[in-house]
Amino acid sequence: MAAPIDLYYWPTPNGWKVSIALMEMGLPFELKPVNIGAGEQFTPEFLAISPNNRMPAIVDPEGPGGEPLSVFESGAILQYLGRKSGQFYPDEARARAQVEEWLYWQVGGLGPMAGQTHHFRQYAPSMIPDSRYTAYGAIRYTNETHRLYGVMDKRLRERDYLAGEYSIADMAAWPWIVPHRMQGIDLAEFPALKAWFDRVGERPAVQAGFKLGAELRAQGLQASGKQAEDARKTLFGQRART
Numbered sequence: 008m009a010a011p012i013d014l015y016y017w018p019t020p021n022g023w024k025v026s027i028a029l030m031e032m033g034l035p036f037e038l039k040p041v042n043i044g045a046g047e048q049f050t051p052e053f054l055a056i057s058p059n060n061r062m063p064a065i066v067d068p069e070g071p072g073g074e075p076l077s078v079f080e081s082g083a084i085l086q087y088l089g090r091k092s093g094q095f096y097p098d099e100a101r102a103r104a105q106v107e108e109w110l111y112w113q114v115g116g117l118g119p120m121a122g123q124t125h126h127f128r129q130y131a132p133s134m135i136p137d138s139r140y141t142a143y144g145a146i147r148y149t150n151e152t153h154r155l156y157g158v159m160d161k162r163l164r165e166r167d168y169l170a171g172e173y174s175i176a177d178m179a180a181w182p183w184i185v186p187h188r189m190q191g192i193d194l195a196e197f198p199a200l201k202a203w204f205d206r207v208g209e210r211p212a213v214q215a216g217f218k219l220g221a222e223l224r225a226q227g228l229q230a231s232g233k234q235a236e237d238a239r240k241t242l243f244g245q246r247a248r249t
Contacts, residue, residue, distance in 0.1 A: 011035040013066040015056060017043050018224040021118065023182035024081045025063045025088075027216030028175060032092040036065075040223055067091070082114040085175040095174045102170070109162075109169040109176035113183070117155050121183045124148040124190045149191045156187075160197035167206065181207045185217070 041062040057064040057079035070076025089096025127144035194201040
């Protein structure tokens, strides 16, 4: 029996990408929570695995050649798991190129833009007194996220999944659509995307991966007062550490 992969994780869209992939691929794993609100991503132990101090990350004790391998960055993890399992990441060059196009589109566009939308719509008003800046940021990133939803909708009008067949590209994008209301997006504007979102969300492995560690997220949402303020400083107040 294969040794379990260590999954360094917190229940956020980036974390859900990998938990969903592990569930879909049937790979055994052991959950290693990384409480990002408490700053656990900045420990020396985690830095040795993830030099960017960001989760998710994995350690595969049975990596290439049977030696342990750590991988950070969600897109790289999805590609590694796809190669390891031989699932949802095709070998044929043209099919693989399509998967990689939409995977990189997510990690370079949808995720960062939606993440900034969350920040400016939810947190910035309490951090920056001048409302001109917070309003500009919220409008700028909400509009860009809306544009990216339109790109997805057009793509999905002619196919069930982003790269034709269900793949790691869908696993990467779906979690960032989950909080669409927090992004100021109405899915009714994007019927093809909504149908895809529902279709992917009905998959048992997606549901299981999405629910992983839900109780951890609930603890963070219950934080208030100084605890919540400390968490915001940890998440958004970091500068380079030398």
